[in-house]
Amino acid sequence: MGRVISGITTSLDGYITGPNDGPGRGLGEGGERLHYWVFGGPWSYAEGPRGEATGADKEYLDSAMGNLGAVIGGRGTYEAAEHWGGHNPWPVPFFIVTHRPEEEPHDGEFTFVDGLDAAMEAARAVAGDKDVQVMGGADTIRQALHAGYVEEFTLTIAPVVLGAGKRLFEGFTENLHLEPVRVLQSPFATHITYRVAR
Amino acid sequence: MGRVISGITTSLDGYITGPNDGPGRGLGEGGERLHYWVFGGPWSYAEGPRGEATGADKEYLDSAMGNLGAVIGGRGTYEAAEHWGGHNPWPVPFFIVTHRPEEEPHDGEFTFVDGLDAAMEAARAVAGDKDVQVMGGADTIRQALHAGYVEEFTLTIAPVVLGAGKRLFEGFTENLHLEPVRVLQSPFATHITYRVAR
Numbered sequence: 001m002g003r004v005i006s007g008i009t010t011s012l013d014g015y016i017t018g019p020n021d022g023p024g025r026g027l028g029e030g031g032e033r034l035h036y037w038v039f040g041g042p043w044s045y046a047e048g049p050r051g052e053a054t055g056a057d058k059e060y061l062d063s064a065m066g067n068l069g070a071v072i073g074g075r076g077t078y079e080a081a082e083h084w085g086g087h088n089p090w091p092v093p094f095f096i097v098t099h100r101p102e103e104e105p106h107d108g109e110f111t112f113v114d115g116l117d118a119a120m121e122a123a124r125a126v127a128g129d130k131d132v133q134v135m136g137g138a139d140t141i142r143q144a145l146h147a148g149y150v151e152e153f154t155l156t157i158a159p160v161v162l163g164a165g166k167r168l169f170e171g172f173t174e175n176l177h178l179e180p181v182r183v184l185q186s187p188f189a190t191h192i193t194y195r196v197a198r
Numbered sequence: 199m200g201r202v203i204s205g206i207t208t209s210l211d212g213y214i215t216g217p218n219d220g221p222g223r224g225l226g227e228g229g230e231r232l233h234y235w236v237f238g239g240p241w242s243y244a245e246g247p248r249g250e251a252t253g254a255d256k257e258y259l260d261s262a263m264g265n266l267g268a269v270i271g272g273r274g275t276y277e278a279a280e281h282w283g284g285h286n287p288w289p290v291p292f293f294i295v296t297h298r299p300e301e302e303p304h305d306g307e308f309t310f311v312d313g314l315d316a317a318m319e320a321a322r323a324v325a326g327d328k329d330v331q332v333m334g335g336a337d338t339i340r341q342a343l344h345a346g347y348v349e350e351f352t353l354t355i356a357p358v359v360l361g362a363g364k365r366l367f368e369g370f371t372e373n374l375h376l377e378p379v380r381v382l383q384s385p386f387a388t389h390i391t392y393r394v395a396r
Binding site: 033164169172174189 | 357
């Protein structure tokens with residue numbers, strides 16, 4: 001069976017978005033800086049992304065994508081991303097965790113699933129010996145960490161203090177032991193990968 | 199003139215102590231794990247530290263100590279550390295930021311200074327072309343970041359999610375741009391050093 005992996009980008013102060021994120025406002029005020037690493041440097045919502053990940057950032061992306069079999073995302077992320085224009089952005093099946101699975105579009109781009117446990121079961125089944133990636137948002141990652149699903153977690157830290165926004169670990173009150181596996185650093189991000197102890 | 203540097207250890211969820219830290223309770227419940235890297239592995243308040251930093255952890259410590267001229271710490275840290283048994287733990291002058299400088303012990307081990315600005319001025323004067331280290335606690339580091347004193351900041355992340363405690367960036371609402379300088383990783387910590395943009 002493949003692994004369950006997860007990763008998300010935060011600021012130094014632990015925010016996964018700046019203030020006022022949402023549809024049309026992406027990762028919120030200043031939030032573009034969280035994802036400079038994804039696009040090879042500065043970009044803005046006004047002008048749109050320009051390039052691609054390079055160097056250590058590409059190395060991390062390639063490692064996360066190398067054995068990908070399925071992706072799980074939360075409904076909030078799906079909405080904030082404006083449904084990725086109606087097209088699954090991943091080259092593998094994409095499961096959206098939602099309380100309203102009946103709202104799934106009929107074109108087969110996304111599979112809506114009622115709850116994380118059901119999404120995990122479906123994703124594992126389709127992934128086989130490939131990895132299931134829990135991409136976020138924060139609430140979905142917290143649920144997956146809480147349930148003990150995540151075997152490898154990558155904390156990507158963008159070199160910015162945002163001062164406000166949504167915290168990755170908001171309301172998460174558990175103790176977790178992790179084991180550093182590797183670290184990659186570019187001018188735009190530091191990617192720390194951990195094995196999560198069970 | 200030397201640089202002003204700062205560094206502190208947090209959990210993945212951004213806590214510099216576990217719950218219930220303070221005199222006799224050090225870094226709080228589970229907080230020992232934050233500092234495994236300082237002592238080369240697991241230790242507890244009950245049994246006390248055993249070893250020394252090794253490998254990447256020693257490399258980071260050596261780099262931080264290599265050109266040290268003075269250290270600044272907050273009164274809360276001084277009290278939580280139980281005055282380090284009455285002896286300055288650093289090989290250089292140690293300035294304690296406090297609203298009650300008249301409470302300075304008379305043996306010359308520590309210099310009590312009223313406020314961060316005054317501490318910075320005194321520390322820079324004695325450090326000359328060596329570095330001033332702002333060691334913490336969190337409030338003192340936040341003040342130093344806010345005032346724009348810190349030129350290089352090292353975020354040391356211990357591989358643990360604590361779920362509660364004191365947050366490094368609690369109440370800090372500013373935006374800061376940083377520039378990654380280097381990263382060092384051991385089984386016990388990841389040390390990310392940033393240049394702080396002015």
